[in-house]
Amino acid sequence: MNNSAQELLFLGFGSQRKVSSTALPHHNLLDLKKLDLHELTTIEELGDAHVGSRELTPLREDAFELSDNEKIEIIQEHFAKIMETLGLDLTDDSLKGTPYRVAKMYVKEIFEGLNPKNRPEARTFSNGYDYSDMVIEKNIQVTSFCEHHFLPFIGKAHVAYISKGKVIGLSKINRLVDYFARRPQVQERLTLQIADALSEAMETEDVAVFIDSKHLCVSTRGIKDHSSSTVTSEFRGAFKDKDVQQKFIDFVKTDTQL
Ligand SMILES: [Zn+2]
Numbered sequence: 343m344n345n346s347a348q349e350l351l352f353l354g355f356g357s358q359r360k361v362s363s364t365a366l367p368h369h370n371l372l373d374l375k376k377l378d379l380h381e382l383t384t385i386e387e388l389g390d391a392h393v394g395s396r397e398l399t400p401l402r403e404d405a406f407e408l409s410d411n412e413k414i415e416i417i418q419e420h421f422a423k424i425m426e427t428l429g430l431d432l433t434d435d436s437l438k439g440t441p442y443r444v445a446k447m448y449v450k451e452i453f454e455g456l457n458p459k460n461r462p463e464a465r466t467f468s469n470g471y472d473y474s475d476m477v478i479e480k481n482i483q484v485t486s487f488c489e490h491h492f493l494p495f496i497g498k499a500h501v502a503y504i505s506k507g508k509v510i511g512l513s514k515i516n517r518l519v520d521y522f523a524r525r526p527q528v529q530e531r532l533t534l535q536i537a538d539a540l541s542e543a544m545e546t547e548d549v550a551v552f553i554d555s556k557h558l559c560v561s562t563r564g565i566k567d568h569s570s571s572t573v574t575s576e577f578r579g580a581f582k583d584k585d586v587q588q589k590f591i592d593f594v595k596t597d598t599q600l
Pocket residue numbers: 389392488489490491492557559560
């Protein structure tokens with residue numbers, strides 16, 4: 343089974359069970375009051391360690407049973423509650439539209455990559471010109487959100503493959519990166535998901551993904567380190583070879599003036 347099929351299965355696709363918008367499972371939300379101090383400490387530590395538990399984004403089986411508009415309505419309500427709890431006056435002209443803006447942004451923009459219906463088509467063509475060296479798409483903008491703090495991490499992805507007979511429209515690689523970035527994420531999982539998607543589309547193991555990004559949860563809170571960045575990489579197939587890997591890194595480092 344290929345990865346996207348696996349992901350669809352994981353997401354519970356195929357089960358067409360209908361739920362009403364009122365069936366949002368509030369009762370399954372994490373009840374912080376019931377957690378003891380040890381569990382809360384573990385949650386805090388896990389967040390700062392940025393541990394990703396699974397390669398597949400952990401989604402509920404009923405993740406897409408509500409429509410986008412139903413989700414926006416529910417999130418809007420809950421976000422208003424958060425703001426009210428913080429003591430903000432939602433009758434203020436500047437604030438009153440915020441819950442809706444945030445809800446719409448979550449569903450339609452920054453987390454739209456949760457929904458497989460938004461996955462870009464990665465159409466490939468046969469490689470008619472016998473180009474056999476690596477193809478690198480570098481400096482791809484990454485804007486994602488850390489799933490532990492819901493704060494952005496922003497950086498660059500460099501993605502490469504060696505064709506086994508197929509080529510892909512280069513902008514499709516950017517779109518794949520963007521799709522997987524538009525989720526609550528951990529950078530390690532994002533790296534693997536891009537490698538999987540590219541490998542599946544190109545029908546080759548010979549793929550490399552390198553991401554360097556700044557996490558706002560590191561710079562704006564906790565340790566408040568503004569200078570550090572986080573690097574993750576995945577080298578598969580031919581890219582496991584040290585020389586091939588070095589060549590990829592050398593190409594990524596070139597600064598061609600255009
Ligand atoms: Zn974080």
